[in-house]
Amino acid sequence: MTSQGTDLARAAAFDLFQTQTATQFDHMAARLDAGMIEGASWRLSCPIDEIKGAEALAAAFWRPLRHSFPDFERQDDIVLAGEFRDSAWVASTGHFIGTFERDWLGIPANRQATYIRYGEILKIENDRIAGGHMILDIVGVARQAGVDLVPRGLGAELLTPAPVTHDGVRHSSGPDTESRKSLLLVEAMIGGLMQYDRKTLSSMEQERFWHPDMMWYGPSGIGVTRGLKGFQTYHQKPFLDFIPDRVGGNHVARIGDGNYVASGGWPSINATSSGAPWISTPIPAGKRITMRVMDFWRREGDLLRENWVFIDIPDVFRQFSIDVFAPLRREER
Incomplete structure (x- = not known):
């Protein structure tokens, strides 16, 4: 095209x-x-x-x-x-x-x-x-609105900002070489994620892909983190403790445009729960689940600098028969 x-x-x-x-x-x-x-x-x-x-x-x-x-x-x-x-x-x-x-x-x-x-x-x-x-x-x-559907996350709960460079709304296509470079970097980073040995986070070698001052903008319930250490502490380790065998799912699209990349799937992830809690919520072990996820990345030079992340958290909990909306219905009565 x-x-x-x-x-x-x-x-x-x-x-x-x-x-x-x-x-x-x-x-x-x-x-x-x-x-x-x-x-x-x-x-x-x-x-x-x-x-x-x-x-x-x-x-x-x-x-x-x-x-x-x-x-x-x-x-x-x-x-x-x-x-x-x-x-x-x-x-x-x-x-x-x-x-x-x-x-x-x-x-x-x-x-x-x-x-x-x-x-x-x-x-x-x-x-x-x-x-x-x-x-x-x-x-x-x-x-x-003052209602906690899930417990508060480990990361900071902030209003997620636009890209630092304020150039995210693209009205024409970026150079093919730059788009391809961004896409290849994201795919290499995801390949690193798949090298997880279920023992150490360092097995994924994510420092090869991320800027030292990376920003990870997660959904409410997980929160915002800064730097690779913050990302690993407040999101990645609890996430992998929860579903250590996660693999890719049905990605509907993954596109690059200049120094930006977007990817999403329905689902993006297939996994089995380990029995570890997630978002401060007890989770039973051995349940096969899917996860709807969407990511946006901004590349800066040869590294990823910002990552906007969406996870359909109510859908994940629904698969464990946890209805996060149930308290709202009780209040209506």
Whole structure:
């Protein structure tokens, strides 16, 4: 696919972003339908999950969201495009922001400005949306409303920033050589992760891939870390204690665009629980699970400097019959 084709896909995605913000929610289905192929499948975070078609997407997701946040606005921090398995893809991350006026997903409205962190990957065919994957930091939304769906993480709970370089929203394709360099670095880093010997973190040799001042922006419930040591202490070690045999899953796309890379899967990870706790929650051993994950990376020179990470934490707990939304339903009674 040429860079012109990729940029046409990018333009289709920007049209969708405009629809999400500018359209009155009563007209959302018609506007979505105009930009989507018939029956396009959407996969969203638990408890929304999989949806097919524009009307269902509007009814199950966009209308309730816009009803709860009537002054809704989309603020993109990263938008990149590329080709994966002969298809065009556009990946983006940032925040939805609005005043939380009405309850959403059972989370009580606090009538305060609220940020909804998102990661999204769209498949584009003939300049129309053919499908999408979106992970929302719903745990973070609840936290802002004063509700802890899961225990607080070991990392810092912060408002995740845009790239340090403020160049993440790309309106045209980066040089092929730079895009390829970024993609190869990420793939080498992931290859290192797969060398884990289940004994020492050093077996993965991650210092070869990460900048000394790396920033890892994890979801609420895990948090933000700085430097390789912080990443290993506050996320990687507890994560690998929890699922030491994790392997890759069904990656829907992995694309490079200049010095940025995005990757996501449904699921991204297959694993078996060890019996170690995760996010300060007791977890039984021997359970086969999947994990929905989405990553965005920024390369600086020959090293990875920033990593924005999304994990569908409610879906992980659901697989252990832990319903993180149950306390909200009890409060409604």
